[in-house]
Amino acid sequence: MLDLFGDPSPGSPRLLAEGAWLLPGFATGPGRALLTAIGTVAGHTPFRQMETPGGGRMSVAMTSCGHLGWLTDRSGYRYGVVDPVTGQPWPTMPLILAELAARAAGAAGYPGFQPDSCLINRYAPGTRMGLHQDRDEADMAHPIVSVSLGLPAIFLFGGRTRTGPVQRVPLHHGDIVVWGGPSRRFYHGVAPVAAGEHPLAGPFRYNLTFRRAG
Numbered sequence: 001m002l003d004l005f006g007d008p009s010p011g012s013p014r015l016l017a018e019g020a021w022l023l024p025g026f027a028t029g030p031g032r033a034l035l036t037a038i039g040t041v042a043g044h045t046p047f048r049q050m051e052t053p054g055g056g057r058m059s060v061a062m063t064s065c066g067h068l069g070w071l072t073d074r075s076g077y078r079y080g081v082v083d084p085v086t087g088q089p090w091p092t093m094p095l096i097l098a099e100l101a102a103r104a105a106g107a108a109g110y111p112g113f114q115p116d117s118c119l120i121n122r123y124a125p126g127t128r129m130g131l132h133q134d135r136d137e138a139d140m141a142h143p144i145v146s147v148s149l150g151l152p153a154i155f156l157f158g159g160r161t162r163t164g165p166v167q168r169v170p171l172h173h174g175d176i177v178v179w180g181g182p183s184r185r186f187y188h189g190v191a192p193v194a195a196g197e198h199p200l201a202g203p204f205r206y207n208l209t210f211r212r213a214g
């Protein structure tokens, strides 16, 4: 029987913090097309495990599309217009990605979002992303739109400081998290991804992080 007064349906947006929303299943419909777009981008500009300023390697493999790509190496974190691996500009952001990001931002209360950067993260089982802030962007007035595809993961969503309480938010294929405004600089990360096989993405979790970087 339909329970109108029980838990919200899986599709209901959930407020995580002021300015931060989980949009469950927002990208499930186009999931297959999004994964195809990721494959096309990676065909031009391959996934790579970048070096950190401290000399280690990111466990997550990354590539980018859009005008600006996020980079890390011995000289630090930054955005660049050229992929250092190919020596070419990053591939144009596929329209299906840019439109999805704009729609999700709008649904979370950030109309008119026009990302110029899409970082594509690929998590193999066991890989994780430590708590960090996204703070390499020129103008913090724009939100972050973060799309999850493939294997599930636990998103760690903290607050203004690295040491404060952290929410553990399960993310599934097609879920989107948008944060901005008062939570734009909130610490966040991803717990180690458990092994599995996703019908569309195989043994990986993919994340698309859309930003207005320049």
Ligand code: SIN
Residues within 6 Å of the ligand: 121, 129, 146, 148, 155, 188, 189, 190, 207, 209
């Ligand atoms: C990130 O913060 O860069 C990635 C977040 C995620 O993979 O969900």
Ligand code: FE2
Residues within 6 Å of the ligand: 132, 133, 134, 188
């Ligand atoms: Fe981030």
